[in-house]
Structure formats: C-alpha cells, structure tokens
Amino acid sequence: SQTIHQWPATLVQPVGSPLSLECTVEGTSNPNLYWYRQAAGRGLQLLFYSVGIGQISSEVPQNLSASRPQDRQFILSSKKLLLSDSGFYLCAWSRQTGGYTFGSGTRLTVV
C-alpha cells in the first residue's frame, strides 16, 4: 500500500533562518506531489505541485521554493524565513484522479 511521510512534525525557527521540509511517498511511482499551507482558521492554500522529477509549478509567489530531486521526494525550502511563513504545511500525493492522500503535516512557527 502507499504511504506518505512528512517530517519534521513540528519546527520552531527564527526569522531569517533557512527552511527545509521533506516529503516522501512509498508504494507508488510517478505520483503527482503537492505542498499546501494551512493558516489558522483558513482553508488550504496550494503552494507548489509537481507532475514529475524537476517539474515544479508555483501557485503563489513568495519566498518559498520547492524541488523534486527524485520521483517520490518533494522538498519545500526557504533561504530566509519570514514571520508570515508560520503555519501548518501539508504534503500530498495523488494520481491524476482519485483524490489526494495527505501527510501528517508540519507545524512551523517562525519566531
């Protein structure tokens, strides 16, 4: 069966520090991969999605970036975190249809 792993579960980082969140999928090949951010009291905002290695689409311009170095690995990064980057980050994978499977999320607090 397919599983998705996301880490770390929680992270506290100072303003201006770098960020790297990792997501990996097991049990499937060539998945579509996604990064979402969920701010308190709000819905899910799609940040990036990828349909293949090295293929990244950005939905929201900001100081975050994403990379897909391997088929089942998706990384969310920042060179310098802002206070506004605080939130709950969710990785997800899907086939073209069939709904998404989400990771357990990373709670990021920028202080």
Place this chain on the structure above:
Amino acid sequence: AQSVTQPDIHITVSEGASLELRCNYSYGATPYLFWYVQSPGQGLQLLLKYFSGDTLVQGIKGFEAEFKRSQSSFNLRKPSVHWSDAAEYFCAVAASGGSYIPTFGRGTSLIVHP
C-alpha cells in the same frame, strides 16, 4: 476556475443527532467533488469522492454525500454523530477536464456535545 464555499464556519450538534455540512461549488461542467476530515494537528483524510454515476456517495465512518447539480451542492451527511466525529471538514472541487487539482473550501469545524 472552480471555487467552493462552505457557508458554515462552525456547527454544533449533540451526540447521536443527525448532521449535514453544506458545500456549494462553482464550475462550468460536472466537477470532481471531495470531502476530507482533519483532526487537530493532523493531515487530511479522504471521506468520500464523487466523479460520476450515482449522485449519492457513501464514504468511510458512516458518512454520505449527495451531488445535486441543480443546486451546485455536495452536502455531507451522517445520521447519528459520535463524539469522535468532532473535527474540521473540508469540501473540495476539481475540474474534471483540467489539471484535477482540487480547490478547497475554508472548512467547517464540527463540535459535538455529549
């Protein structure tokens, strides 16, 4: 582009009572529709989905949803709520002829009183 509205931010029900969470969408053709549930501090779990066919969809945990094209709605229902159903519920719509990337509603928080 598609959009989805969940008009209720919070819903409070008593344990054992019936539940209906509202979801309205905007899309020019027949959409793909989803309901997800999120427990505090956790990721989202798919409850059910509609792609085509029977407009009444059965999901996990005793939930069902009905697609009503005339009302552009996909409301989630459960006949008897359990305390463990307290969570955030998200409706999502995806374009059936596009990239299939869902757009999520802002969510409805379900509170269950004993």
